[in-house]
Amino acid sequence: MGHCKRRGYCCQDVRLAESPELLQKAYEYWIKSPKIDPKFSDIYLIYPMLIFKYENPSEDLPYHYRCKHFIHDENGIPACSIHPIRPRMCSGFPHYDDVEHLDTAGPLSPYEGCGYNDPD
Numbered sequence: 066m067g068h069c070k071r072r073g074y075c076c077q078d079v080r081l082a083e084s085p086e087l088l089q090k091a092y093e094y095w096i097k098s099p100k101i102d103p104k105f106s107d108i109y110l111i112y113p114m115l116i117f118k119y120e121n122p123s124e125d126l127p128y129h130y131r132c133k134h135f136i137h138d139e140n141g142i143p144a145c146s147i148h149p150i151r152p153r154m155c156s157g158f159p160h161y162d163d164v165e166h167l168d169t170a171g172p173l174s175p176y177e178g179c180g181y182n183d184p185d
């Protein structure tokens with residue numbers, strides 16, 4: 066099983082089932098809530114950090130975004146500017162306790178060239 070090699074594909078192409086409009090509505094709802102449980106949803110965290118790129122309706126996760134926190138470090142290596150506090154969708158990628166991968170025989174990561182798909 067592979068591991069993260071800091072290639073940055075996932076941060077430059079965040080793929081979600083939620084449209085920008087839905088993310089915005091969820092964000093505006095949750096931001097008004099007096100108590101937000103991050104275990105329930107981190108949509109309120111991720112909406113402000115994403116820039117919508119395009120939609121591909123033929124995909125399971127059709128909405129593609131780029132993250133504003135994606136940077137290159139002083140050595141030119143892809144990095145996360147908020148790494149210690151990055152949301153669960155990032156810290157758990159591509160393993161999520163509460164999500165079963167539909168295709169266990171297929172590549173772990175949907176990103177071609179991702180270190181998680183390397184044989185290691």
Ligand code: SF4
Nearest residue numbers: 076132134135145155
């Ligand atoms: S918050 Fe960090 S790890 Fe998550 S997509 Fe953005 S740059 Fe990548």
